[in-house]
Amino acid sequence: MGDDPMRKADLMDEIRSKIGVVADKLEGDIEALYRYVIETLYEHVPTYRYVGIYLTHGYEFVRFHHAGYSSHPPVIRFGQGLHSLAAARGKLVRERVGRWTEVLVPFYRGHHLIGELVVIGEPEDGIDEEDLALFREIASLLEAKVEECNSSRDD
Numbered sequence: 453m454g455d456d457p458m459r460k461a462d463l464m465d466e467i468r469s470k471i472g473v474v475a476d477k478l479e480g481d482i483e484a485l486y487r488y489v490i491e492t493l494y495e496h497v498p499t500y501r502y503v504g505i506y507l508t509h510g511y512e513f514v515r516f517h518h519a520g521y522s523s524h525p526p527v528i529r530f531g532q533g534l535h536s537l538a539a540a541r542g543k544l545v546r547e548r549v550g551r552w553t554e555v556l557v558p559f560y561r562g563h564h565l566i567g568e569l570v571v572i573g574e575p576e577d578g579i580d581e582e583d584l585a586l587f588r589e590i591a592s593l594l595e596a597k598v599e600e601c602n603s604s605r606d607d
Contacts, residue, residue: 464586467496475593480601482594487517489590493571494519499578500571501552506535507567522572539565544588546579553579559591561598569594 474488486505494503504518506528513535515526528535538545538556546555553576557569569591573579
């Protein structure tokens with residue numbers, strides 16, 4: 453893809469900024485932040501064909517919200533597929549699946565897995581290190597906000 457690397461860097465910074473501003477305004481509404489992250493990534497980056505967040509519930513990953521199309525089912529049992537691989541490794545997993553690239557980024561509260569950010573891109577080289585850095589930052593932000601939401605509820 454012959455995109456200008458400077459434009460991509462600017463786009464990533466713009467997304468970081470938008471998400472950061474909204475994260476500061478939401479005051480404990482973590483679900484609204486999840487939705488905003490998904491919509492913002494999906495709307496601003498054409499190579500992202502799917503963006504979703506799965507949350508853990510019992511022994512399953514349950515799709516909370518998404519934009520775009522994915523063949524991933526709405527509920528995935530622990531132990532199956534890339535979701536469990538990312539959870540077991542405790543870090544970002546990037547896999548090529550046909551002409552797609554699937555990226556799963558787990559996020560935690562302490563050692564407790566809360567969920568995973570899932571991004572599927574096309575073509576397979578459409579998601580590079582800049583994208584991965586952004587996804588990791590978003591996961592860290594979600595962890596911080598989950599912690600804030602829970603500590604404000606504990607007061």
